[in-house]
Amino acid sequence: MTKPFTGQVALVTGASSGIGRATAQAFAKGGAKVVVAARRPEQCEETVDLIRSAGGEAIFCKTDVAKPAEVKTMIETTIAGFGALNFLFNNAGVEGTTFTPIEDYAEDDWAQVIAINLTGVFLCTKYAMPHLVRTKGAIVNMASIAGLSGGRMGAAYYASKHGVVGLTKSTAIEYADKGVRVNAVAPAVIKTPMIERADLVGNDEIEQKMLSLHPLGRFGVPEEVANAVTWLCSEQASFVTGHTLPVDGGFLVP
Template identity: 50%
Template sequence: MSDRMINKIVLVTGGGAGIGQAACHAFAREGARLVVSDIDPASGSATVDAIRNDGGDAHFVQADVSKAADVKAMVDQCIETYGQLDCAFNNAGIEGDVAVPITEALEETWDRVLDVNLKSVFLCMKYQLMHMQQRGTGSIVNTASIAGLVGGTFGAAYFASKHGVVGLTKAAAIEYGRAGIRVNAVCPGVIETDMADRSMGDNEKLQDVVRAQYPLRRFGRAEEVAESVVWLCSDAASFVTGQSLAVDGGFVAT
């Protein structure tokens, strides 16, 4: 623990599992006080309980981040609880149908993926930036993906949403840099989470094929992405903005 985030107020969406949960614990270890948000109250509350059991300070807010009213209430509750917002990790996301070609994709699936993965980032930043502007400081990290840096077959909605997050991150960084606010994105490769399990299941042959595309010859861990997020939010990255950091074991370098 280096106390990189001591006395910082951090908001994390999708904090009930996977990368979001790992980030919550990483921020807490660095001294941050947290607002943990998730659409699932059981998993989000479990993250908060674990942080408190370790001596940390955390508060749970249930929210569907694809809905403006929920997002506004979430950010308002953060301000009401802790008085400020220093950093935000907009991480909530879904994969949609990752094995369906465009000609067979359902419009409702497209809409849901874009709402949760892209619209939510816009909504979160809209209300987060309002508060950060008033203080003249802040750092936001959005979860994109290597699917936001390269193309691929199937899962068109997911690729489109994550490319959108990369573009939105750049736009916000340019627009709010003069206000003292930094905006970056992390672009994870395949990470050992429930999302990856849903995509590949127990298909060991498929896992081996995908793993072979990574120079490090393994998948990532949620904790590895979390450390990158904490660094981007910290003063150690004070001159870094508008970047989409690949945390991918070298995948996009191949």
């Protein structure tokens, strides 16, 4: 079986569960050494154990992507542990806890969502970029269909994901001549802990309404987003940069 990432190093933030964990496993399956980063040590160690039990190499670095000092330590840990950095998946994100019209939106919640979802992508990109320039590597950012459309009751989340799309475009243009490709993925509803917290799965009425918005007639699974991320990092996507790829079951088509 061909392993396209053999000898390369991937860093995945928010790798404690869901899409982050699935993507860390996908990189490892492809032969990459993986740095698993997130705020939850126990869950991240589970991701590391899953990779190692399948024959891969992985290390864990506890990281809050909203904190510059922790992001710098994460990058230093990556280089110290594996000697290089080829791929960065900026996946860490939160949905927030406020779902109200903007006049009632909690300011603290706004600040937290922007800090993690948008500033976190900026910080990780900033400190990883010198190493990615050396390897002519690739970045994939976690956007969302919320970054490509509008909606109600989630101002910070929509704003942060639109910001990720814009940051993806600007970074791709800035570093194209240095050989670094930068893209994003924009999932619709994917079966993850975040979706469970939002009560989109398990509530029959809400679930059926959301399913009706997906022409494929089902929600996605983390592995399907992981496949898109690893493809964007692979040589098969060598002429793709600055784009946001919907992984949405047709959600944005109608």
